[in-house]
Every structure is written in C-alpha cells, then in structure tokens.
Amino acid sequence: MSTFTWFSGRSPALTEQQIERRQQLAETSTLDERPLQQQRFVVLDLETTGLNMRRDQVLSIGAVVIDNGAIDLGQLFECTLQRDGHQASASTLIHGIAPSEIAKGEEPAEALLAFMEFVGDSPLLAFHAEFDQRMLARALKQSLGYRLQHGFFDVAEIAPLLCPKASPNLHGLDGWTQHFGLQVLQRHHASADALVTAELALILFSKARQQGIDSLPALQQQLNSRRRQRAHSI
C-alpha cells in the first residue's frame, strides 16, 4: 500500500517510492566527444493534445534507441498517458489516440519516470525538437517536479545542415521522409514517428561522418554557426 506524501502549493503529489526513483535519475553530462556512431541516443516523438506549448498536454511518448550506430528493435519505448477529462479535439484526428485509450493510459508521473529511466543520461533527438523539449520539460515539471536538462538535437535542423543540396522547400518529417525514400509504418503514431526519425538520424550521422563532423560538440558548433548565419541574413 502506498503512503502519500503531500506537498504544499503547486508541487505534484508523489509517493515516496516515486521520489526515490526521481532522485535516482541519471545526471546529464556534458556533450560526449566520442564519434556519433559510438554513442547512445534516444529518439523521441510526442503526441500532444495540441500545438500550444503553454496549455496543451503530452498524450503519448514514443522512443527509439540508437546505440553504436544501430536502431535496436528490441529496445523501444511507448506509453500513453492518462489524462482525466481529455476531450476529443482536432488533434485526435492527427494522432488517432481515442479518448478512451487515454483514460486507460499510465498515470503521468509513472509514465514519465519510466521514460526518464529509459533515457538515462543519453542525449535526445527529435524532429522539431524544440516543441518536444518544451512539452516534455513542462510535463516533467508539473508531474514530477523534475527539471529537464538533457541535451536536445533537432533532426529538422541537422538535415538541411548536412544536406545542403536538398531543396530548400523540403519541410517537415514527411518531406524528409520522402526525400530519402523512407517508409513510415504508421505516421502520427508516436513510436512509428520516432522510428522513422531515428532512421533519418542514421542517414544524417552517416553524412556527418563523411563531412568530418563526427561528434556532438562538432555538430553543435556547426549548428550554432548556421544559426548565426541565418540570423545575419535576416
């Protein structure tokens, strides 16, 4: 039987066990110098109630691991979060998760703890990562009182950096997926989207190595200088 410990104010209610698990979560470290092919990454895709980063909520988490340059099909994460009173909305049509399925889902604190345990100290990759980063950070803060500090890399930003010859009109996960002729098993399903994003990442890592950008710090540096250039040109 669980004992509840109540915090005052807006802090979330967590069991002792959950607090202990939160404290056990891995510290994030600085960017690893090793080649991209030798690292572990977690590729993430969130389905949410909408696109408003202040109000909307995370509905499901799908994640795929890239370890030593390969996607391990036995090591996948997916979880639907329980959200009371969630109503069918416009984005139900996109992600296809029925309200009944969400009501059945995992309790959010449990789900997020399990996910962060799965992530460990690995850097995260996502398509349009800023959105996933902010949504995840807010969910972690609200449900766990945990501050997300993991490094996030945006596949949508890395792709045009490493494929300068690709059309500037390429947009979105669908655009890049088509560009590389990838097949998505079921688009707008968190884990299927995570898988195709991971496949995209494998292609990009291979290109990064060909271009001599073979570590996270080197990649970060290239991304920064591209950002500066773009800021300049605007």
Added chain:
Amino acid sequence: MSKADDFAQAGKTAVLQNIHGTVEFLQKFPPFNQMDMAHLAYLVENCQLRFYGEGETIIKPTDGPVEHFFIVKQGRVHGERPHSARRGTETTFEITTGECFPLAALIGERATRTEHLAAEDTFCLLLPRAIFIKLFAQSNALRDFALRGVSSLLDQVNQQVQLRAVETLGAQYSLDTRLRDLAMRQPISCAPGTPLREAVKLMHEQHVGSVVIVDAGRKPLGIFTLRDLRRAVADGSAMDQPIDSLMTQSPFHLAPDASAFDAAIAMTERHIAHVCLVENEQLCGVVSERDLFSLQRVDLVHLARTIRHAGRVETLAALRGDVRQLVDSMLAHGASSTQITQLITLLNDHTVCRVIELTLEDLGDPGVPFTWLVFGSEGRSEQTLHTDQDNGILFEAANAAEAAAIRGRLLPLAQEINRRLATCDFTLCKGNIMAGNPELCLSRQEWAQRFNSFVQQATPENLLASSIYFDLRAVWGETQGCEQLRIGLLQQVSGNSLFQRMLAENALRQRPPVGMFRDFVVARKGAEKDTLDLKVQGLTPFVDGARLLALAHGIGACNTLERLRALVQQGVIEALDGAAYEEAYHYIQQARMQQHQLQARSAQPYSNRVDPDNLNHLDRRILRESFRQAQRLQSSLATRYQL
C-alpha cells in the same frame, strides 16, 4: 502491479507497434511469408536496423566469420569480388529489398568470400548469428530457404527436391536410386570351369537371368545370360562344356554408387540387359533390366529397344508420344535438365538411326559408305522435345568428280530421310540445313574447305553458320571422318585470332536481360511484351561463350557443360566460375523445360518466352542470378578479346 511490470508493459506496446510494422513488411518476401508468426516476431525483436551510405562496405572477407544475418529493408547491395581476368572488381550479384545475405558464409560459419557493398543508400536489418541459428533450427521455412537460396548449395537442394518427389511418389520411380540399393540380393556367380549344365541349374534354382563368372578373387571375368543360353542351344553346344567358353567376356560394370539412370543409359547405349556392380575389383551385385523396369511407368530401356527395332516409320512416329511421356514423368519426378537432354538426345539418336536404316531398306543401299552428321543443339546433345532438323552427310571421295557422282547417288536417299524424320516430329529446318541439300551432302575434303572458308572469311553469314556447323557430331555411320574434320577445324580456329575475336563479338550480341535498376529487362511491346527469351537471352550466351573458348583451346567436346568442364581442366576458366556457369546454365535450361512441359499440357505452341512476373519470388531471384552469370561470362570474353 510492480513498477518493473509497468515498464515492461509500456515497452511492450511500443515493441508491438513497431515490431508489427516490420513483421508486416517482411511478410511480403520469402521465406518470411512462410514463417510462423511467433518465429517472425522473435526474429524482428532481435534485429538491429543499420544504415549504409552508397558505396559503404557492409561485410568483407577480412571481417572474419560472419556475425549477422542481413535483410535488406530498403536499398540495394552488390556483391563484389576481385575480377578473375583483370585488375579491379566485378559485381557478381545484386540483393534488393526483402532479400537476405550472406547465407552460405553464415551457415558455413566462415567469412564471406565476397565483399558486400551498399549500391545505394541502404537500410539493413541485422540478426545476430546466435538468434539466426536458433531460428534456423526451429523454422522449417527459414531452413529450406537458407539451404535452397545458397547458390553453392543448389545442387544439394536439387537432390533434396528430388528426394522429396520420390517420397511422395514412392521410391520405385527414382532414377537417382543408387544401384547398391537396387541390387538387394547377393549376385549369383560361378567359377570359369563350371560346366554349362551346372551354371544353368544355378540360374534356374535362383530365378535369375544371368550368372557372373568370377575368378578366385571374385573379379568378374564374364557374364552368361539367357540370351547366351539361347545361342548355345542353337549352336548345339555340349552341356558339359565349361562356361567360360560360352560367356560374354569382360562384362560392362559400374560402381555401386552409380545411379539407376547411369545403368539405364548404359543398357540403352550398349544394348545389354545386365550391368555388374564392381567395387575394389570385386563383384558385389548385378542389376538387370528388369530391376530397372520396375522403376518407371514408361521404361527407357524398353522404349529405346522398341525404337531400335521399329519396322516402319509410322511406328517410330507413334513412339514419339512415348518419348514425350517419358520426359514428362521424368521432369515430374525431379530429373535434372542435364539428365533429360541426355535422354532425349539418346532417344532421338536411336530414332534417326532407325529412320536411316529403314530408308536404306526401302530405297536400297546406295553402295557408298556415308556418315550422318548433326549440327547445332543436336550436335551439342542438348535437344529438348522442341527440335529442328540440322543435319548433313559426310562421305569419302578421292576427287571432286567422284564426290559429285557420290552426291548424286546419296541425295535422293538423304531427301527421303529428311522427309521421314519430319513425320517423326523433327521439324524441317527453315534454313534448309539438311542432308538433302546438295550443299550439305559433301565429301570430307569439301566439308573441310567449307569450314575453312567460314574461318577465313568472317562475314556475318559465315559467323552465323559457324555457330551452327561447328557443333557437329556423327550419329550414324563411321565416325572417323567426322573426327578428322573436327581436328582440322580446331587447328584452323586456334591459329586464327581474328576469327576468334569475331566470334567473341558475335557471342556478345545477345545480352542477358538483367537491368541495373530493375529485375529483368523485358520486351516493351508487341505480343512478347513483358517477357524474356530463356533460350536466346539466357542459354545462348553460355553456348556461344563455351563454343568460342573450346574451339580456341583445341577442345573437341561439343556439349556446353562438357566444354565448360574441359575449360576448367585446362585452366582457361577458374573452377569457381565454371561451377557457377554450369549451375546457371542448368537452371535456365530447367526453367525452359518446365515451361515447355506446361505448354504441352495446355496444348499451347512451344515458346521460350517467359514472363518473370509469373515466377515466384525465389525462382525469379535464382533466374536473375543465373542471367547475371551469363553477363559475367560475357564480360570475361570482352576482357579476353579486348572488345
């Protein structure tokens, strides 16, 4: 519910989603489409997905024993190995979406012999070896595929397929049965000094039709059969005469590991009814025609004999139906294309000989010895049921005047033979390559002149002619003249590099229908739309290539497979290449025969065209690799002759 369970459960949903998608993808391809769902899910759960950029090496010989089973999820993989004739590498095969590699190395627990490269950006699923082995043991579908798909194991698999055919049809129908298994009882034998009476008594008591006469070390000295007894009685031989004075000396023998097919062929060729089995120079069994007779519904030996003794051409024509039936049942029972072409050639030879003999009886002997020559596929002993007449006559003459006189006497006979052969299903040759044509009824000198002109004046017509006439064989009459002609021909060709080069150019005209990006290159329009020609595009490159190399290296054999083997023996082509060519040729020929069989059954005209889309995935793949071997043979010719 514990936290660990929750986690496992949460993971499981995702696993199910993405695993399910990958399983669905794999289910479009063999052998995965035949595997149990549980095996397939287990396979996918244990896979890694890896990306290889264009040109990147996936595995190479120096990596050591292969650690993974690779499935191409997307993209193309090329097998490259060092070029046999020049520097650099050549592509030996192509693997595309849904196909897997490197089976032979994985099963053989060794390194791959071929470097595998990503021909374009490629994703592969990698299954660790340990898991593959586990699945290999549990999944019949995977095991069958792995064994069948491996080119070097193809022969073994053919055997398995035949064994399976035998299992379903009963062992008594297999021509691959070892003679050891067929000759179950101890052979009946006696000493050379045994009186005739004793020997016959022994045969009578043992219910056998033959007795083998052996020395003290059980080495066979002779055989005495019921046929010999008939002759002895007719000649009035005394019953106490020693058997060795009446026996047939040095009886024909085979090793006990030879097949029923070998024995049937030997009996048909030699007109004998018994074959001794000898191991380490000791008699260990006897196989009789009757032992073989129980093997087949349509008996080869019996059929050959009936053809040989047919009294009228009409009978011979009627027997053609039996030949077709025999081929049909042999194909159904898993006989190889080589066995079948050998058998058809044998029976066709018998038919031709009999037609000639009957025509001689009817029209009277012209009083000049002559040799009946056959050319083209008949000359190479590679006939299928679908066959044209390509024949000629060779005779000896002292000078041109005598030759003309003899020709005048032989031509009516030759024309009648051509006509009668046509009634026996040997279609008249559209190009008039027939003995009844005065240009093909020649003395040995005239033939030699004609062949020389083909070699000296390499016009397109002459090159075409050489590809028909230089595959020649004597079917009836003295064979010596034909062999002399061949020796002269080989001398002419081996000394003429210009002619060889022209032949090489000619051999490159028919390109195997394998495209770079698609499976096959098929006809684009007309009635032949979407089909490819197994004979012209598949077999001809091997036949032309083997002919050229054989002629250039003084090899007298005409059969394509015999030529390839002789070329390997002489070190002209590498043993590995030779084996691959042979296998590929064999496969295409088999596919062609099966096609003919289907056409005959549905009363359609014979055609060599096949629509690759009608083949199952595995057969398509083997066919494509066979065509690729033809391509390799051509590119080696191009290098050799600097074309």
